[in-house]
Amino acid sequence: MIYCEICQTNVQILEPAQIISIFGFELAEIKQFFQNNQIHLVCWTEMVCGNSFAAYFNTNKTNNKKGEQNNEN
16 A cells, blocks of 8 residues: 555555556556546556546446446445
8 A cells, every 4th residue: 555645545556557457448548537637646656546546437337448347336
């Protein structure tokens, strides 16, 4: 875990490669999420704040790119 200045808490971090592999997003899409302030990069790294990615994914209630439904519990 690492501290995310935007969330102001310790968060799990994700490598863009993990998001690409697990969810099927492309690097350009991940960069667009960041540019649109939909996800956070953790300071001085190119790691994605897991909290912000989960919030984006849940807010958009979308299927991931690999076709697996995002089920709301």
